[in-house]
Amino acid sequence: xxxxxxxxPAMRLSLSQHSSQQLCRGATARSLPRHLxxxxxxxxxxxxxxxxxxxxxxxxxxxxxPSPISSEPRVIPLCASWFLPNDPQNRTGLQVxxxxxxxxARFFDLDxxxxxxxxxxxxxxxxxxxxxxxxxxxxxxxxxVVVYDSHELGIFSAPRVGWTMKVFGHPKxxxxxxxxxxxxxxxxxxxxxxxxxxxxxYPIPHMDENKVADFDEVREVAQDYNKEGxxxxxxxxxxxxxxxxGKDPEPxxxxxxxxxxxxxxxxxxxxxxxxxxxxxxxxxLKELFVSKGVDPEKPIISSCGTGVTACVLxxxxxxxxxxxxxxxxxxxxxxxxxxxxxxxxxxLIQSEA
Numbered sequence: 001x002x003x004x005x006x007x008x009p010a011m012r013l014s015l016s017q018h019s020s021q022q023l024c025r026g027a028t029a030r031s032l033p034r035h036l037x038x039x040x041x042x043x044x045x046x047x048x049x050x051x052x053x054x055x056x057x058x059x060x061x062x063x064x065x066p067s068p069i070s071s072e073p074r075v076i077p078l079c080a081s082w083f084l085p086n087d088p089q090n091r092t093g094l095q096v097x098x099x100x101x102x103x104x105a106r107f108f109d110l111d112x113x114x115x116x117x118x119x120x121x122x123x124x125x126x127x128x129x130x131x132x133x134x135x136x137x138x139x140x141x142x143x144x145v146v147v148y149d150s151h152e153l154g155i156f157s158a159p160r161v162g163w164t165m166k167v168f169g170h171p172k173x174x175x176x177x178x179x180x181x182x183x184x185x186x187x188x189x190x191x192x193x194x195x196x197x198x199x200x201x202y203p204i205p206h207m208d209e210n211k212v213a214d215f216d217e218v219r220e221v222a223q224d225y226n227k228e229g230x231x232x233x234x235x236x237x238x239x240x241x242x243x244x245x246g247k248d249p250e251p252x253x254x255x256x257x258x259x260x261x262x263x264x265x266x267x268x269x270x271x272x273x274x275x276x277x278x279x280x281x282x283x284x285l286k287e288l289f290v291s292k293g294v295d296p297e298k299p300i301i302s303s304c305g306t307g308v309t310a311c312v313l314x315x316x317x318x319x320x321x322x323x324x325x326x327x328x329x330x331x332x333x334x335x336x337x338x339x340x341x342x343x344x345x346x347x348l349i350q351s352e353a
Contacts, residue, residue, distance in 0.1 A: 046144060050162075051279060051319055052174045054182040057102075057146050064144075066104050073142040077105040077176070081150035082157035082308065086251040093157070096150045102182065103190045106137045106197065108147070108161050110308070120337045122160070122306045124212065127204050130168050134202035141171065141203055148176035151183050154277020156268075159311035163330060167212060168205040175315060177278045213301045213329040215337055218260065221301065222348050225262035234294060235260050238268040238304035238313045239335065246351025250305065255339050258351040260303070266292055268309035271316035285320035296323045303331040303338075310334055 047056060060075045067074065079101055081093035097107045113133040115123040125133070139145060145165060149158040155178050165173040176182065183189060224230035237259055242248030244265040246258040259265065270288060271280055279285070294300065300323045304310040310330050317323050331338075342348040 046172055047146075047174050049319075050174055050315070051177040052146055053177060054185050054187055057176055057182070058187050060144070060146075061102075066143075073140070073144060073172075075144045075146060076139055077102040078108050078137070078139070078145050078147045078161065079105045079150075080108045080110060080147050080158045080161035081153075082110040082160075083150075083153075084251050084305075091150075091152070093150070096152065098193060099191055100151055100183070100189050101191070102148065102179070103188055105148075106139070108133075108137065110157055110160065113164075120306070120333050120340070122308060123332055124164060124167065124207070127168060127207055130164070131202045131204045134170075135200055138197040138199050139202065140200055144172040144174070145170065146174045146176050148179045148182070151179050154178045154180040155272055155279060155312060157308050159315040160308045163211070163311040163314060167208050169208060170205075178276070180277055210326065211329055213303075213331040215333055215341055217329075218301060218303070218331050218338065219342070219348065222261045231299065232295070233299045233301060235263040235331070236294065236300060236302045236310075236313050237263045237265050237335075238302065238309040239265070240267050241265055243305075243335075246353035250335070250339075252305075252336060255336065256349060256351075257353075258339070258349040259335075260338060261348060261350050263303070264292055264294060266294075266313060268304065268312040271312060279316060279319055282320045285316050286322055289317070289320065289322050294322070299323075299327040299329070301329045301331050303334040305334055306336045307332045307334045 047060070052060075057075070057077070061077070064073070064075045066076045079093070079097045081096050083091045083093065093110065094107060097105075101107075110122060113125050113130065114121070115125055115129075124130075147158040147162045147165075149156050155175075158175050158178075162173050162175050218235065221231075221233045221235060237244050240248065243250060243257045244259045244263070244267075246256075248257060250257050266288070269277075271285055272278065273280055280288070289296070300317065302310040302313040302317070304313075307330060314328060314330050317328055318325070339349060
C-alpha cells in the first residue's frame with residue numbers, strides 16, 4: 001500500500017532559533033481512515049515489548065536508521081526531556097537535548113504540543129495540532145518511535161509522550177529504558193544545534209478518549225469515596241509523599257498541596273531502580289502495587305502534578321500487566337487542575353499537614 005506520509009523538501013533547522021522543528025510549508029494534515037490500525041502497517045521492525053533496552057534500540061537503528069530518503073518504515077529516536085519549573089539548576093529539555101542526544105534524534109517539546117487554550121499545563125492537544133507536530137518532526141504514521149528521557153533523570157517525561165502517542169493511535173511507540181544506561185553502556189551520542197529533518201504529512205488521528213480521565217470523572221470518584229455501592233475506582237498519585245500529604249509546597253506558586261480523597265500515593269520514583277533510574281522488573285512492580293493495596297480487578301486512574309509522571313505509573317502498570325488495560329486511565333489535568341477547580345466547601349482536598 002502507498003505511504004500515507006507525503007514527504008516535502010528537507011529543512012535545515014537551528015535549535016538556537018527554534019525550540020522544535022517547524023512545520024514544513026505545504027504540509028497539510030489529512031484525516032486517518034478509521035479502518036487503519038497498527039496491524040495495517042504490519043509488525044516488521046517492531047520491538048517485543050513497550051520498554052526497549054539500549055542494546056535493542058542500537059540494533060534496530062543499525063537495521064532501520066531514520067534515513068530521510070527511505071520510504072520504508074523507520075526507527076525514530078524521540079527525545080522528550082523536560083524539567084519541573086522549579087528545577088534547582090534551571091535546566092530545560094531543549095538545553096540537555098543540545099548537549100547530548102542519540103544520533104539523529106528529534107525533540108518533542110512538552111511545553112509546546114499542548115492544548116494552548118487551556119489554563120492548565122500539558123493538557124492534550126487536539127488531533128490536528130498533534131498531527132501538525134508529528135509532521136513537523138518528520139515522523140510518519142508507519143514509523144516506529146522510541147521515546148527517551150534526559151541522561152540526568154533516566155525516566156521522567158518520556159512516558160507522557162509515549163502515552164500521548166498511544167492516545168492518538170500511533171501504531172508503534174516504545175520507551176527507552178533508558179538514556180542514562182545508553183550513555184553508560186557506551187552507545188553513540190551527538191551534540192550541536194543544527195541538523196536536517198525531512199518533514200511530512202501526518203494524518204489527523206482519532207483520539208482514544210477511553211484512556212483519558214477528566215475533572216468531572218475524578219470528582220465523581222472522590223465524592224463516592226467510602227460510600228456504599230461505589231464502583232471502587234482507584235486514584236494513584238505519583239507526586240512525592242510531601243506534596244501528597246500537604247506538608248511540602250507545590251512547585252507552582254499559589255497552588256495548595258494535598259491529595260484527592262482516597263487516593264493512593266506511589267511516588268513515581270518508587271517504580272524505578274534507584275541507581276539506574278530505569279523501570280524495575282515486572283515482578284518487583286507487581287510487588288510494589290500489591291504492597292500499596294492497589295486492586296488489579298478495579299479501575300485505576302493515575303495522576304500527578306500536571307499529568308506527566310502519572311504516565312510513569314501507567315507505564316509501570318502496563319509493564320507489570322497489573323490491572324486491565326481498558327480499566328486504566330490517566331487524569332490529564334491532574335493536581336494542577338484539581339486544586340484550582342474544587343471549592344473549599346467541597347472538602348475534596350485532603351491534607352495531613
